[in-house]
Amino acid sequence: MELLKNRITKDGKVIGSDVLKVDSFLNHQIDVKLFKEIGKEFKKRFDKKEITKILTIESSGIGIACITAQYFDVPVVFAKKHAGTNMDKDSFQSEVFSFTKGKSYNVRVSKKYILPEDKVLIIDDFLANANAASGLIDIINQADAKVVGVGIVIEKGFQQGRKIIEDQNIQLESLAIIESMRDGKIVFKN
Amino acid sequence: MELLKNRITKDGKVIGSDVLKVDSFLNHQIDVKLFKEIGKEFKKRFDKKEITKILTIESSGIGIACITAQYFDVPVVFAKKHAGTNMDKDSFQSEVFSFTKGKSYNVRVSKKYILPEDKVLIIDDFLANANAASGLIDIINQADAKVVGVGIVIEKGFQQGRKIIEDQNIQLESLAIIESMRDGKIVFKN
Numbered sequence: 001m002e003l004l005k006n007r008i009t010k011d012g013k014v015i016g017s018d019v020l021k022v023d024s025f026l027n028h029q030i031d032v033k034l035f036k037e038i039g040k041e042f043k044k045r046f047d048k049k050e051i052t053k054i055l056t057i058e059s060s061g062i063g064i065a066c067i068t069a070q071y072f073d074v075p076v077v078f079a080k081k082h083a084g085t086n087m088d089k090d091s092f093q094s095e096v097f098s099f100t101k102g103k104s105y106n107v108r109v110s111k112k113y114i115l116p117e118d119k120v121l122i123i124d125d126f127l128a129n130a131n132a133a134s135g136l137i138d139i140i141n142q143a144d145a146k147v148v149g150v151g152i153v154i155e156k157g158f159q160q161g162r163k164i165i166e167d168q169n170i171q172l173e174s175l176a177i178i179e180s181m182r183d184g185k186i187v188f189k190n
Numbered sequence: 191m192e193l194l195k196n197r198i199t200k201d202g203k204v205i206g207s208d209v210l211k212v213d214s215f216l217n218h219q220i221d222v223k224l225f226k227e228i229g230k231e232f233k234k235r236f237d238k239k240e241i242t243k244i245l246t247i248e249s250s251g252i253g254i255a256c257i258t259a260q261y262f263d264v265p266v267v268f269a270k271k272h273a274g275t276n277m278d279k280d281s282f283q284s285e286v287f288s289f290t291k292g293k294s295y296n297v298r299v300s301k302k303y304i305l306p307e308d309k310v311l312i313i314d315d316f317l318a319n320a321n322a323a324s325g326l327i328d329i330i331n332q333a334d335a336k337v338v339g340v341g342i343v344i345e346k347g348f349q350q351g352r353k354i355i356e357d358q359n360i361q362l363e364s365l366a367i368i369e370s371m372r373d374g375k376i377v378f379k380n
Contacts, residue, residue, distance in 0.1 A: 019276060023277075024302070025265075028268065028270065028277075028300060028303060029265055029267045029300075030252075030265055031265055032259040032260055058248065058249035062249060062252040062253050063253065063255075063266065066222055066253040066256050067256055067257070067260075069220075070222055075219055075221055076219070076220040076222060077218065077220070078220070078249070081272075082249075082291070084291045086211050086290050088213070100274035109218075110213065110218060112214070113218060
């Protein structure tokens with residue numbers, strides 16, 4: 001997606017060898033106009049699939065998932081990392097390691113919101129080693145529902161995420177795939 | 191907003207005397223169609239105001255803020271409760287007590303994303319004692335920006351939030367105001 005790649009090149013900041021900071025438009029400040037184009041692109045890429053629900057994970061996936069859901073006309077469910085006292089006790093759980101936070105979380109989804117008949121599209125901002133995506137796939141499997149695909153805004157193509165997801169025969173669509181970020185220079189995969 | 195009040199009556203669950211659970215459409219599973227109507231209603235209520243940015247707080251505010259921002263054609267910024275290693279060190283901070291989590295958080299917004307020229311609309315899912323809203327107002331004040339208004343989906347009208355916000359001469363618009371939730375019965379204020 002050229003619009004997105006151009007924006008990453010213009011506003012993304014590489015920190016060290018493997019952190020890409022895109023908080024000016026993706027995960028702290030949110031460019032909602034860009035998100036609408038992202039949503040339309042996901043709709044194009046998964047247009048032939050039957051989808052009943054979009055599943056994402058708090059917090060940075062929520063905005064992308066909600067804007068995208070408008071084009072699929074389905075509800076969003078977001079997995080919780082920080083369950084409050086209101087959270088259903090009867091929930092699916094999976095352990096996820098967060099690279100940016102440097103620790104593991106239990107992510108939870110109430111059993112009421114993923115049902116065996118659901119055909120679920122997973123949406124998230126980043127894919128690196130597929131930690132979050134694997135947790136969400138695990139939850140969908142626990143619910144006996146179907147994983148229709150995984151839609152990612154930015155994939156770190158030099159990490160293992162794609163292999164992990166494609167080895168499960170799941171369609172993975174990433175709107176920008178980064179091949180390398182050496183010396184602060186972002187190179188995209190064609 | 192009748193559509194919203196009907197939905198709360200139909201799907202909201204009262205727990206104890208002051209917890210309203212609306213996770214089937216508002217803050218775990220998200221009814222994006224309803225959110226679009228909520229966004230349009232906020233646009234109507236703040237239509238005469240100049241707004242350059244919407245500020246909310248993770249996680250449940252993000253979806254509402256993003257869908258709403260489409261009707262105002264402005265970016266969203268969400269205050270972070272759980273700052274990762276990527277978070278700017280140079281940030282505005284405010285302490286917020288979370289009722290549902292039973293503890294205080296420091297919420298943070300990078301100084302880059304609220305500027306003195308900004309005219310900011312705060313959007314959130316709930317208003318009770320205005321803890322989150324007060325933290326966001328504090329951050330906007332620290333940035334020397336202007337608080338244009340506060341837009342809330344569900345206000346607990348029997349708590350102190352409205353007084354706290356209106357005492358600062360800030361326009362508060364709540365789409366559903368609950369007068370009481372005694373014995374599991376939700377009564378709205380007219």
